[in-house]
Amino acid sequence: MPRRVEFNQIGGPEVLRIVEAEIPEPAAGEVRIAVKAIGLNRAESMYRTGTYIIDPVFPARLGSEAAGIVDAVGPGVEGLAPGDRVAVVPAFSYHDYGMYGDLVLAPARAVAKLPDALGWTDAAAVWMAYVTAWGALIDTAGLGAGETVLIPAASSSVGLAAIQVANRVGAVPVALTRTSAKASVLREQGAAHVIATGEADLVAEVGRITGGTGARVVFDPVGGPGFARLAAATATRGMLIVYGALDPRETPLPVGQVLGRSLTVRGYLMYEATQDDAKLAAAKAFVLDGLASGALRPRIDRTFPFEQIVEAHRYLEANGQVGKIVVTV
Known part of the structure; x- marks a missing residue:
């Protein structure tokens, strides 16, 4: 059974729980991704503690950034197919999707194909x-x-x-x-x-x-x-x-x-950028071109296994990192 992270009350990292959850087939305009790595972001800590720009709806999910392999595509999805190496660009609300899991759904417009040379950890740290x-x-x-x-x-x-x-x-x-x-x-x-x-x-x-x-x-x-x-x-x-x-x-x-x-x-x-199709396309092109040329290179501060998501959030809140914290799945 696939796993994902949920929380049922606002609070510190200890409110996060790994639970088993059935992940449905992707609907129209969606893809399903077998996740290899997840990028952590400060907004996720704020959402968990009730200090973000939107309040959590329980049971709440987390995560807007992940990299993995397309497992299935929904009706109407073009340009993506099972087996593609992809990353998810944060372009949706935590109320609608959450990337903290080993199998997740994502809107196809928020998915970018990855260069072959880009590893999973770096790919989850980019967008x-x-x-x-x-x-x-x-x-x-x-x-x-x-x-x-x-x-x-x-x-x-x-x-x-x-x-x-x-x-x-x-x-x-x-x-x-x-x-x-x-x-x-x-x-x-x-x-x-x-x-x-x-x-x-x-x-x-x-x-x-x-x-x-x-x-x-x-x-x-x-x-x-x-x-x-x-x-x-x-x-x-x-x-x-x-x-x-x-x-x-x-x-x-x-x-x-x-x-x-x-x-x-x-x-x-x-x-502002990710909700506008033209700007999202321009942003993807800028980032992918920069990665290809070497002008853009994410710095990974530390990785944690998925099972240590609580510890990863504690480290995030300690403010000692230089660069990105990534959770591997």
Whole structure:
């Protein structure tokens, strides 16, 4: 009997349970996938604890990112067939599908065929991070050659993806991290500059790097009181993109900075790209081309077996990783 992860109440990692569940034949527009690896994401921890943008509906499933082999296809599905190596792009609600399982259903539009050279672990680590970075930096902000982008929480999987996406278009990625402990790894991953925000004056350092103009784009998953400093480090007519709220404290709107330098403050969710067929196709092409050329390479921090999903979530919440946590099935 296939297994999947469910939870019946909000709470810590211990609420997660592996249960046996019958997985039906795929309906129209769906595929069924024998999963080999699952990528973990911060949103899944937030959904489990009731702090995500939607509330869980019990029994709740989890997971939006997986890689595996197509087991069956539903009516009307074209371009995919049993035996294909694929990955699932996060392009659906947790209310509708969950990828934490060894046999799962997914909407065919959210499935991408994999290059033969891409292993299961890497394939499960790609899509949330790179599509989020592409959608915010390229599609929304129009980041281009020579422009500076600030990347808070740069050691996260999305942060590392943003560094690589910025480099791919010739921009200047400036990685922000609380201490200098991860600075060498961030430089190895392609950061042009690293600022330890707990040890240096962020605004002064960005001014030095940019010759006093500030960063044209800020890509922030944190929010909280530190947002005002990010605004102060942004260039006139620059854009601050907020794609997360890791700091639970109130996020101030620095009105003086926003008005005085005509700043744009913009919320962003990856689903802006994945719910639009044309943007989803463009994102898939950008990521697959980048993987083929070597410009995009996910960094795997640690893997866990499926049976240790609780431990994997505990590790996710410890915030010590540099890159992606992947669960193998």
